[in-house]
Amino acid sequence: MIEVKDLHKSFGEAHILKGITTTFDKGKTNLIIGQSGSGKTVFLKCLLGLFDYEEGSIAYDGEIFSQLTEDEKRNLRAKIGMVFQGSALFDSLTIAENVMFPLRMFTKQSKSEMQDRVDFVLKRVNLEDAHKKKPSEASGGMQKRVAIARAIVNNPKYLFCDEPNSGLDPKTAIVIDNLIKEITEEYQITTVINSHDMNSVMEIGEKIVFLKNGFKEWEGSKDTIFITDNESVTDFVYSSNLFKKVRRMYLDENQ
Template sequence: MIEVIDIQKSFGDNHVLKGITAEFEPGVTNLIIGGSGSGKTTLLKCMVGLHQPNEGRVLYDDRNFTEMNMEERIPIRQEIGMLFQNSALFDSMTVEQNLMFPLDMFTNKKRGEKKDRASEVLERVDLAGKNKLYPSELSGGMKKRVGIARAIVMNPKYLFCDEPNSGLDPRTSLLIDELIQEITEEYKITTIIVTHDMNSVMGIGEKILFLHKGEKWWEGSNQEITKTDNQELNDFVFASPLMEKLLR
């Protein structure tokens, strides 16, 4: 489980996060949603250590990540998988080499063991046999799946996904959502997804945290989100005429 307690973050006079407190449980798809400038990406960066909060704590299974120095954070960082918005694959490396990169960095496994692990996670994301391809030979959806495979190659306890459906067509987005949810449940990972995609919210939003102007404005499930009388949340949910038609 990951807990954030009274997280506050400012950049100069811009107070981006204003005391966010929330819990994110394992085996559940936890979504952070909100409009542009709501603070959702800043919150994610505070949680993984890319930003240092001005105040508050981030706890990984009761371990105070915020108070640790860089060296003390290494064991927790090794338990974190990241799926970046643009997949962030190395163009000069094959799919297999991309997957082996974190294993080379953080483990003492033999080369054969690393290759076996790469093949194992590729099979899990339905890309068996694609080891020797380069990113330029992959479709957008395949790149995302390779990104997911790399994120789970170290058997992480925590998985962070930043806009995983960005740039994908609706059908591929649905497949990526389903894959993330399956992996989360299968491995009991604490998964946190930053998104503005309402299809993802309604499809896999088991727990949803809605931020508005740097504050926690609402939290609940996708079963509850259409029944709320929270005006700001309703404005966000029903911003799309199609979504309004489907949900009203």
């Protein structure tokens, strides 16, 4: 579980995060949503330890990040898996080498043990035959799956995903969403996804945190988002006619 308390982050005069308090539960897919410029990416980078913050705290299973020594922070980071928006695969390595990378860096496993683990996770993300390809030879959906494989290969306790569906067709996006949800439940990971894909919100949003102008405007789940009367949330989530109709149908069915 990740607990965030009264988090503040500024860049010079610009106050980006204004006192965010929330928790992200283990074994659940937690989504951070909000308009562009609402502070989602900054929030995610604070959670990852890439940005320092001025006030507040972030605790990973009770360990407050800012109070850890450099070595403890490094050990904690080894338990974090991250799927970047653009996948961030290493161009010079093959897909198998990319997935093996965290094992080479942080474990003392033999080459055959690492190879077995890589085979297993690549099979888990349905990429059995892609070992020798370079990232540039893989499609966007394949690259995302490789990024997920790399993120989970070292059995992380925390999985962060920044816009995992961006640039993907709707069918592939659903495959990626379901894969993340399955992996989260299977390995009991605390997963935090930064998204503005409404399909993801409806499909896998077991907990949803809505940010607006650096504040936590609302939090709930994919079920409560249908019945909320928070105008900022409804304006954002039901901005398209399709989602307005879906909501109306849901409310009619549940009246």
